[in-house]
Amino acid sequence: MLNLCTALLQNYSMESKNVVRLPVFILIGAAACLALGFSFGKKYGEITPVAIEGASELLGLSFTPAEKDSMIGTLTSQRRKYEGLREFKLDNSVTPSLIFNPLPIGFTPNQVQKDLDWGLPTAVELPEKESDIAYLPVHKLAFLIKSKKLSSERLTKIYLDRIKTYSDTLQCLITLMEESALQKAKAMDQEISEGKYRGPLHGIPYGIKDLLAVKGTKTTWGAMPYKDQEIDQTATVVTKLSDAGGVLVGKFTLGALAMGDVWYGGVTKNPWNLKQGSSGSSAGSASAVSAGLVPFAIGTETLGSIVSPSTRNGVTGLRPTYGRVSKNGAMALSWSMDKIGPISRSALDDGIILSVINGEDAMDRSTIGAAFNYSSKTDVKKLKVGYFKSYFEGEGAGSENNNEVLELLKNQGFELHPVELKTSVNPNSIGLMLMVEGAAAFDELTRLGWDDQLVAQHKNAWPNLFRAARFIPAVEYVQAARQRTVLIAEMHEIMKEYDVIVTPSFGGQQLQVTNLTGHPALCLPNGFNEEGNPTSITLLANLFEEEKLVMLGHLIQNTSDWQAKRPPMFDK
Numbered sequence: 001m002l003n004l005c006t007a008l009l010q011n012y013s014m015e016s017k018n019v020v021r022l023p024v025f026i027l028i029g030a031a032a033c034l035a036l037g038f039s040f041g042k043k044y045g046e047i048t049p050v051a052i053e054g055a056s057e058l059l060g061l062s063f064t065p066a067e068k069d070s071m072i073g074t075l076t077s078q079r080r081k082y083e084g085l086r087e088f089k090l091d092n093s094v095t096p097s098l099i100f101n102p103l104p105i106g107f108t109p110n111q112v113q114k115d116l117d118w119g120l121p122t123a124v125e126l127p128e129k130e131s132d133i134a135y136l137p138v139h140k141l142a143f144l145i146k147s148k149k150l151s152s153e154r155l156t157k158i159y160l161d162r163i164k165t166y167s168d169t170l171q172c173l174i175t176l177m178e179e180s181a182l183q184k185a186k187a188m189d190q191e192i193s194e195g196k197y198r199g200p201l202h203g204i205p206y207g208i209k210d211l212l213a214v215k216g217t218k219t220t221w222g223a224m225p226y227k228d229q230e231i232d233q234t235a236t237v238v239t240k241l242s243d244a245g246g247v248l249v250g251k252f253t254l255g256a257l258a259m260g261d262v263w264y265g266g267v268t269k270n271p272w273n274l275k276q277g278s279s280g281s282s283a284g285s286a287s288a289v290s291a292g293l294v295p296f297a298i299g300t301e302t303l304g305s306i307v308s309p310s311t312r313n314g315v316t317g318l319r320p321t322y323g324r325v326s327k328n329g330a331m332a333l334s335w336s337m338d339k340i341g342p343i344s345r346s347a348l349d350d351g352i353i354l355s356v357i358n359g360e361d362a363m364d365r366s367t368i369g370a371a372f373n374y375s376s377k378t379d380v381k382k383l384k385v386g387y388f389k390s391y392f393e394g395e396g397a398g399s400e401n402n403n404e405v406l407e408l409l410k411n412q413g414f415e416l417h418p419v420e421l422k423t424s425v426n427p428n429s430i431g432l433m434l435m436v437e438g439a440a441a442f443d444e445l446t447r448l449g450w451d452d453q454l455v456a457q458h459k460n461a462w463p464n465l466f467r468a469a470r471f472i473p474a475v476e477y478v479q480a481a482r483q484r485t486v487l488i489a490e491m492h493e494i495m496k497e498y499d500v501i502v503t504p505s506f507g508g509q510q511l512q513v514t515n516l517t518g519h520p521a522l523c524l525p526n527g528f529n530e531e532g533n534p535t536s537i538t539l540l541a542n543l544f545e546e547e548k549l550v551m552l553g554h555l556i557q558n559t560s561d562w563q564a565k566r567p568p569m570f571d572k
Contacts, residue, residue: 254284
């Protein structure tokens with residue numbers, strides 16, 4: 001309680017209160033927890049006007065003595081209800097009955113699914129070196145397997161060997177699934193020999209972020225309190241990938257409870273610079289793809305967790321529209337913001353993977369049915385492309401690389417339309433929804449003191465953020481949700497004029513805005529900075545129009561070689 005009082009004292013406004021009252025305010029702050037029904041492990045005390053005053057100060061409210069006295073009975077009753085709620089154990093997998101919907105009024109996604117035409121290569125030579133095989137994109141590996149130039153078993157062994165050789169260096173692996181992977185690979189080869197082909201992911205090895213449940217394996221969420229956890233289900237995305245012929249070889253690291261690159265076993269590394277973390281929270285997935293340990297991996301994003309590690313590791317990440325991919329079987333951090341998507345070596349690969357994991361799921365009521373219609377025959381040059389002009393101005397970090405992408409598009413014949421991202425509401429304020437949902441998802445972690453086991457304990461780490469979120473009123477959460485409705489409408493008005501908008505990956509507030517509104521994003525490598533570390537550019541599209549991101553991303557990657565670069569230490 002002393003630490004809380006100290007924090008309250010530091011945040012105390014000297015302008016609004018008499019200095020003589022400071023010692024009293026410290027006691028008020030300590031008592032505030034009583035009114036909010038949260039004791040930080042201590043026994044609850046009596047709710048008094050002093051306790052209410054402390055809570056009021058924290059919440060930015062003011063009440064008269066008579067009003068505070070009148071509230072005592074109601075607050076005491078409410079606290080008993082909190083206690084009643086806490087007697088019922090809620091698993092992280094239980095979603096709220098309030099479901100977030102990112103669709104603006106009057107907008108309905110296209111429901112007509114057409115046959116997919118990937119324009120896959122009709123001839124690919126099998127490289128002699130295994131490292132060259134390991135770095136092939138999915139769409140080329142698919143041809144080699146279908147044509148029987150390469151067996152799934154051999155390919156799987158190549159990746160398993162690379163994982164065993166390099167994963168300790170990168171600190172990117174939690175669970176190696178060698179036995180089951182080889183069994184699946186052999187089964188996929190047998191099907192090929194019998195003339196059965198499931199599609200482009202048939203026999204292709206892959207990995208997943210270790211917040212996705214798989215029966216018979218640990219699902220650690222990267223956090224010490226859960227390092228031995230087993231969940232008796234398999235995530236929908238994993239089931240879909242398996243049905244498509246994918247071969248799961250391992251579960252990769254994530255920053256604890258989906259933040260950063262620090263997990264209970266260390267810090268996941270960037271293959272381009274082992275002195276640098278992989279960024280997060282899809283740290284292991286991006287690091288493994290970058291180092292050629294798998295051709296693709298599944299990541300998740302709530303507020304940058306695909307875009308950031310894709311940038312840091314020089315790989316291509318696709319964050320789908322909120323609701324396109326089922327979250328069933330995935331750890332919940334924010335029910336209204338979590339999204340699952342692929343990380344690979346190319347935009348086309350990401351599109352292939354998305355087509356498999358896309359779709360409504362009765363086990364996830366937030367999923368929204370929508371077609372994903374990619375065709376290599378569509379004229380990409382007919383796309384109307386905008387760019388957030390002010391984000392490309394100046395000489396900040398990565399500005400030269402960002403402008404090279406614009407030049408590339410101009411040279412390809414695109415007219416680029418300047419756009420500005422301006423909204424009437426503040427996305428930073430709406431972001432408190434993530435804090436509230438995260439604190440609810442990990443309620444027991446905080447109340448029972450398990451958060452002390454997490455490695456990261458600084459003021460911006462989950463333990464402190466979850467504790468502080470207990471003091472966000474339900475009224476303010478609902479007000480934030482209402483402002484989010486306004487933000488969704490305003491972002492829709494901006495995006496609907498264009499097929500794709502190009503933006504620096506971390507330009508202005510676009511990353512925060514688009515994660516709140518649920519818009520899809522494709523993060524592509526676009527060169528290196530002065531330190532030799534990868535940089536990226538991001539393409540944005542309208543809700544449920546990821547095929548346009550894949551089309552433009554594929555063109556960019558076919559007319560550049562940024563994505564073909566390999567980290568020298570792992571190109572062996």
